[in-house]
Amino acid sequence: MTIIVPIKQVPETSNVRMDPETGTMIRAGAATVVNPLDLYAIETALRLREAHGGSVTVLSMGPPAALKAVKEAIAMGCDDGLLLSDRVFAGADTWATSYTLAAAVRRLGAFDLIVAGERATDGDTAQVGPGLAAWLDVPLATYVARIDTVADGRLSVQRLTEEGYQQLTLQLPALITVVKEIAAVRLPTLRGKKRARLSEVPVLTAADLDVDRACLGLRGSPTKVVRIERPKVARGGEMVSVNGQQGVTAAVDALLEFLRSRGLLEEVSS
Amino acid sequence: MSFVWTVAEQHEGRLKAVSFELLSRGRALADKLDTKLASLVIGAGVGQPGLRELIQRGADEVYHVADARLAHFVCETWSNILADLVRHYRPVVVLAAATSLGRTLMPHLAVKVHAGLTADCTELDIEPGSDNLLQTRPAIGGNIMATIKTPDHRPQMATVRPRSSVVLPRDPERLGRIIEVPVAEQLFESRVVVHGCRADVEDFVNLEEAEVVVAGGKGLKKGDNFALLRELAAELGAMVGASRDAVDRGWIGYPHQIGLSGKTISPRLYIAAGISGSIQHLAGIKTAETIVSINKDPDAPLHNVADFGIVGDLFDVVPELTRRLRRSKAVAS
Incomplete structure (x- = not known):
């Protein structure tokens, strides 16, 4: 199988401290990582390659520093990578991003499957995967939690929805986005890291792609950010501390009283 | 038009x-x-x-x-x-x-x-x-x-x-x-065939539509202790959620996970027991109408965003809360 995995480099959030008043991340010193939800896409692609043969190409768009993310994916086991980096790509919304990625996928040639993460942890839109499927006009399954079979040019998957797992079969080539449940992610090996260090990752600009420049970056983005606010998240709620068994009763009394005052216990007390 | x-x-x-x-x-x-x-x-x-x-x-x-x-x-x-x-x-x-x-x-x-x-x-x-x-x-x-x-x-x-x-x-x-x-x-798209929806999955939850969610984290110490939350949830007509810590430890299935790599929920009432409240977890619950945090650590970040916090051992507080709710129901009926 020829598999492509689009990934995004995002700010690292796991060790980021939070300003308790504004609820904002203290970004100083925050490193960048491969979007954590993209790791499940990489893992899924690697497992498919292990089972069915073929290759996994990782694709990213971002500043030159995003080369690090591509190399991390290669260290995990991806065969090769491609970075799209150009000032005109900057500020792209999900429409312009999926447009640009689609042009890069076409340049890569024929593929069987694109595996994307559910969404990126910074933008949090989950829109680039479905948008890319639309540009490429290939069948789409989002929120895939399980791959059942790959046979005869068809892929059978289960997608996690609000009502349960939807079971469907897609004709390849296709695009899926995967959720965390699909697989536990492997760590890069020493050998993989060495291979990543030595690998040459091509960096393409807009001139290398068959694109309409008016559709790229900030200029090509239908949506415009008007303003950014930092909401205050501290609610300044009531706090009670428990001391001894009497304390437990008193604390639960206070909680029940609070819930009643907000009308949250009507159903159970009537 | x-x-x-x-x-x-x-x-x-x-x-x-x-x-x-x-x-x-x-x-x-x-x-x-x-x-x-x-x-x-x-x-x-x-x-x-x-x-x-x-x-x-x-x-x-x-x-x-x-x-x-x-x-x-x-x-x-x-x-x-x-x-x-x-x-x-x-x-x-x-x-x-x-x-x-x-x-x-x-x-x-x-x-x-x-x-x-x-x-x-x-x-x-x-x-x-x-x-x-x-x-x-x-x-x-x-x-x-x-x-x-x-x-x-x-x-x-x-x-x-x-x-x-x-x-x-x-x-x-x-x-x-x-x-x-x-x-x-x-x-009609001919390249996709849908076979149906499997909802018979053991312990499947639709947290996104829940009015009340009771969730547990690392503080529960082991998976079996989710039973405490299930009992409380039964009294409140709530669904059971979990932090990433609890899901990663295999205590409960992924459909229960709340936060950046799980579900984003906006219930009327969210009760967290033994969840410290990482930045990723908070992302999934910030639009809950009322947040209650039960955690023995007074510095747990979740206490900061809670409308009501109890600094106490969840193993004392949760069973007591369940008992009281059960009793008030028995009195009312």
Whole structure:
């Protein structure tokens, strides 16, 4: 199988401290990582390659520093990578991003499957995967939690929805986005890291792609950010501390009283 | 015609609550724009009472695209049908729910009709003067609120976070038109076959639609202790959620996970027991109406965002809470 995995480099959030008043991340010193939800896409692609043969190409768009993310994916086991980096790509919304990625996928040639993460942890839109499927006009399954079979040019998957797992079969080539449940992610090996260090990752600009420049970056983005606010998240709620068994009763009394005052216990007390 | 549209959702012929939540959003926008509100129903089996309820709760028109082959969501087919309708009727705004369906369909459609799309909005308004739709959404794990507009493209599209709007009361006197829309054969996607929906999965939860959620984390110490939360949940009519820590330890299944790599929820009441409240977890619960935190660590970040916090051992507090709720029920009945 020829598999492509689009990934995004995002700010690292796991060790980021939070300003308790504004609820904002203290970004100083925050490193960048491969979007954590993209790791499940990489893992899924690697497992498919292990089972069915073929290759996994990782694709990213971002500043030159995003080369690090591509190399991390290669260290995990991806065969090769491609970075799209150009000032005109900057500020792209999900429409312009999926447009640009689609042009890069076409340049890569024929593929069987694109595996994307559910969404990126910074933008949090989950829109680039479905948008890319639309540009490429290939069948789409989002929120895939399980791959059942790959046979005869068809892929059978289960997608996690609000009502349960939807079971469907897609004709390849296709695009899926995967959720965390699909697989536990492997760590890069020493050998993989060495291979990543030595690998040459091509960096393409807009001139290398068959694109309409008016559709790229900030200029090509239908949506415009008007303003950014930092909401205050501290609610300044009531706090009670428990001391001894009497304390437990008193604390639960206070909680029940609070819930009643907000009308949250009507159903159970009537 | 420049109407405001909402995309209704149904499951097995029953309209989902988000369909009505979208109408209250759409009604407010249509009134500000002095235009009409239409709701689109794609599927099979939604009867006349359901379609009428859409009108009674705010819609002026309902476009009903019914076909037995539309029983299950297939993104390409839905997107083809909507793109066709959008090109024909030229709505000014299209709203869908930020659900697994809406968040799949809308970005696909946005590419097809070259529209701007904003994900998971919690506030929508009309900019005075320009009549542009102002779309406000949490980003970077809810740490910022971004307001976005689409000045040069129509329709303006947004997905709206479920449970972020109050359903309008049903007005049985409200009148509107129900329009049956035929589906052209070529709009059906032939490369995708849906076999059905497996809902018999052990312990499956639909946390996104829950009114009350009781969740546990690392503080539960072992998976068996989720039994304490299940007992409390039974008394509150709640569903059980979990932090990433608890899911990663294999204590409970992934559908229960709340936070950045799990579900985003907005219940009326969220009770967290033994969850410290990482930045990723908070991203999933910030729009809960009331947050209660039970944790023996007074410095747990979740206490900061809670409306009510108990600094105490969950193994004392949770069983006592369950017992008291059970007793008050017994007294009342």
